[in-house]
Amino acid sequence: MSHFLPVALEHASRLLNHGPTILITSTDGTRRNVMAAAWSTPVEFTPPRIAVVIDKSTFTRELVISSGKFGICVPGAAAIDMTYAVGSISGKEGDKFERYGLASANGPVLGLPVIEEGCAAWLECRLIREQHTEEAYDTFFGEVVAAAADRRVFDNGHWLFDASNPGLHTIHHLGAGKFAPASSIVSAKPL
């Protein structure tokens, strides 16, 4: 049974607000791919827009440019090994969904592969073409058109990291296969 519920678009940027490492998914209708990416950021809440960095050497970049869209899945700590694995080989060498036994569904708006098992959230994004920043900084802008999250860890627009859901805490890649999972929430006190 899926624990995923739709996330209102005005809350979609919060899924990436705290800098989690993500999976970028892509498809051109016949081929598909998934890669890990540490480098992304929201750039706007409304409309929800984000930037992701996709290297020139990647198969993902080919698919994203040819299809004009990309998906984002936000892995939880239970998916650290899978995340590192799909970040370590190229989709040019074969279908990584099959290789690692990753179940995916088709996103509701753009039909992008979305992964729920081991993940805390996913988003579907329409590419906003910006050829100069793509070339100069490998930076791709996108607008989120659909999003969903596991209600055990994200509800009503808010992350709920606590001791009840450690496997769904987002992960933050430090380099070389080392990750810092998000710890339980701390609230700032007014100064």
Add this chain to the structure above:
Amino acid sequence: MSHFLPVALEHASRLLNHGPTILITSTDGTRRNVMAAAWSTPVEFTPPRIAVVIDKSTFTRELVISSGKFGICVPGAAAIDMTYAVGSISGKEGDKFERYGLASANGPVLGLPVIEEGCAAWLECRLIREQHTEEAYDTFFGEVVAAAADRRVFDNGHWLFDASNPGLHTIHHLGAGKFAPASSIVSAKPL
């Protein structure tokens, strides 16, 4: 005594690789500012380049554009309250360094305010003007020209989050004053 040591420029992007919430500092020589920012990402390792999102309403944006440079400080969990405070009011209302008693030094290359107390790292960046992305996405690109980190938490190019240094673990803003500090490191296992 400062625990900060210089970080080699080829390792500078790793300071931001895992999506920490940062402080952006700025000065035009007579005025200065510091604001909190959750939205940033590296875009290149060599040369070390990053993107930060700076809203049109901010005093920081004025100073960054007029001076052509900005600083980044990476607060630790001990500085959660300070981070939220400097993210909650505008520098147009007065000098936040004075208001919150923040000690800062002048960075070695660009003379930007750098804060070490409560922080795990800092970087000095030269602005790379990209007027279209600044206007359309509030996204500013910069090249890191100097960096340093507290050797108790970042050494030889690697973060060292563990039980010995919780106050220096980076913080990741979830929204509305709630933060997830980075937890201790987990290493991926090969699949």
